[in-house]
Amino acid sequence: MTPGPTPGPLPGPTPGLRIRGLVKSFGGRRVLDEVDLVVERGEVVSLLGPNGAGKTTLVSVVAGLLRPDAGSVSVLGTDVVRAPRAARGRIGLAAQDVAVYPTHTVEENLRFFGALAGLRRGELRTSVDTLLETLDLTPLRRRRARELSGGQQRRLHVGCALVHRPRLILLDEPTAGADPQTRRGLLRQVRALADDGGTVLYTTHYLQEVEELDARVVVLGDGRVREDAGVDQLIARYTRSELVLRFSGEAPELPWPGARVAGDTVFLPTDRPGVDLVKAVELTGQDRERLRAVELSRAGLEAAYLELLGAGRDE
Amino acid sequence: MNRALTVARHDLVWLRRDPAPVITMLLTPALLMFFIKPLYVGALDRLGYRGVNGAELAVPGMTVMFSFFMAGLVTESVFREHGLNTWARLRVSPLRDTELMTGKVAPCLVLVMAQSCVLFLLGRVVMDLRVRGSLLALLAVMAALSACVVAFSFLLCAVARTRRQAFAYERVTTLVWVILGGTLVPTELMADWVGSLAGFTPVYWASHGYREVILDGEGVAGVLPHVGVLCGFTVLFVALAVWRFNGGADKQHWD
Structure with missing residues (x-):
């Protein structure tokens, strides 16, 4: 026991x-x-x-x-x-x-x-x-x-x-x-x-x-x-981790599949956070001066579960 | 049978820690029979009995009535399990329904017998009750009555959906039986139509069984019909209870 x-x-x-x-x-x-x-x-x-x-x-x-x-x-x-x-x-x-x-x-x-x-x-x-x-x-x-x-x-x-x-x-x-x-x-x-x-x-x-x-x-x-x-x-199956890039002022649009912008923050879906982190920072180009913080938002069961329930409702 | 004993012991612990219901079921009839005893002197005189003091009707009358009130101990015990959510736990255990209900009613059987013995003993010591017939015959009626009460309590558990329903059925049925069956007032002193209905109530056979022994001096042979009919009621109640009992039914304790 x-x-x-x-x-x-x-x-x-x-x-x-x-x-x-x-x-x-x-x-x-x-x-x-x-x-x-x-x-x-x-x-x-x-x-x-x-x-x-x-x-x-x-x-x-x-x-x-x-x-x-x-x-x-x-x-x-x-x-x-x-x-x-x-x-x-x-x-x-x-x-x-x-x-x-x-x-x-x-x-x-x-x-x-x-x-x-x-x-x-x-x-x-x-x-x-x-x-x-x-x-x-x-x-x-x-x-x-x-x-x-x-x-x-x-x-x-x-x-x-x-x-x-x-x-x-x-x-x-x-x-x-x-x-x-x-x-x-x-x-x-x-x-x-x-x-x-x-x-x-x-x-x-x-x-x-x-x-x-x-x-x-x-x-x-x-x-x-x-x-x-x-x-x-x-x-x-239901979620992906995200790189979260926070800027001073308005966040720029980045050429990243599934990227979304909300105010001063850009969310970039990723399956390989380590590799994608470097790539994402490079992509910011001239806006890198305004980049305040980079975080990794790990996907959890709760997000997956909610996504699954949401998918169920959409069917 | 071990499991039924385990359930019975468990319920007895509960009663030991909260003895108020049992004490009430002893004190109340004891007080009542003391107060109503004088009222029965005239009634017994009209029935042709001499050299009596009223205890001959007061003691068995209260004993029979409060024996049936004891059925409430069983219904309370069963509905409490629902209220505590332990009924489901019991049903997931290897306990059979028969073992569960045997364990639930067994303490009641013992308690009704004990209650009757205490009340008759009080009657003898405090109220000078004299039993003219055989003590064995008295015990036979007592045992048959106890079995009938237990069967009645099982039936109440089977048909009632809530504790309040069980309480209401128990009280209403018992009081109607007590009135019709001549427990409080001998049927000979009531309207004829009451007398014709009396035989359909178990309390009539219990009350008359006691009367045969206490007042008419009968032995075991004299009360065999009464014991037999009480056993018949017991079988009928058990049969109805088995027919209606559903252990999986959703019963309520608190509302």
Whole structure:
């Protein structure tokens, strides 16, 4: 359970999660429309999408809380619809809203869910102790959940989903409202779970987390998988880094493909910042005297994501 | 069954840390039966019983009524899980619906039995209640009544969509049963049409079962019909509950 080098996904005949042709409608509205997704063991897949894209519905169907209208979901080869009980023991769910018992202590909460999953005596004690340590909750083990801070409750919430050592971990915006320290701890825990061979499906609106997790990104839109790629691939596909040249006074027009001028600044798209930097400065010619600053604006996941969503709207 | 026990233990911890509902369910009937006891002397006289003090109707009457009010403990426990978002977590665990509901109703079964025992004991010690029949017969009625209450609570959980609905169904149904079933006023002293409806309520069979033992000195054989009908109601409630129960239903606790 300790963080270590990222071994990456473990492709094999039985993926951690396989979704085929998943369809789910509510009141005639198709929330999930023929969704296909395979997540290998040891892989973190980050599920992105605007509100209402179907992320939580997808997680609920995978967890067995909602029955799909069509399609199949299998967890480590076990069909969630046909053999829900067999699949359930392998799934840990931390939904958006904190779900703990306020009148029970931290330890009692963890022990309860561990016992329900079939852990007994020594096995249960070891699992609870390990989680308390990992989630930095050991000093609070005898404190009632209602007395915890929001961040501590959220850690306990995630702990309750992990206490039975599930092989598929479904985390639906687990860091929503969490402080930076809690968020960092949870991300470290998620990465460790994947490194330990677990399969993680992680929904979030915090794109920085996705980059930190180095997760594979699956973007849902209108109930469909709109994009499925690594962070770097997504950035390369939808955005480019830019050289930003700032001048004293009005910025000159430069003969550069895709260049744009805004007041005293010129933005020059680039795939090779090091090479293009020299070239761009040379191109300024007589205006070089007025050149105040040159910066590199690196493309990020957020820009790529917004571009992708924008492209979706334009279609 | 281990998992059902885990759920039951978990709920008992909750009740131990917030015992107000259980205490209320003991104190209120205890006080009420003390105050209404004198009113029943005349009623018992009209029914032809002599050498009685009113406790013979006051104690079983309040016991039956407040036994059904105990169903609220189960509905509160189930709807609380929805309010705390833990219901989804329970359903993702390997827990079967039957294990979950068994764990939820089991503490109620124990508590209704305990409540009945405490109220009868109070009746004996404080109100000089004398049971003319067999103690075993009294326990048989008590056990059948407890099972019926638990089945009723399961049915409430199955049909209600919100906690408030569950509360309203429980109170209205119980009060109608209590009035029609002769728990507060013996059916013999009410209009004839009430008497013909009384048999359709479980409280009638519980109240009359107790009367057979306390006032008529019956043994186990004498209350077998009452126990049998109460078991019939139990089976009916469970069957309806199983038919209507949907663990995946979106239920609300707070509104």
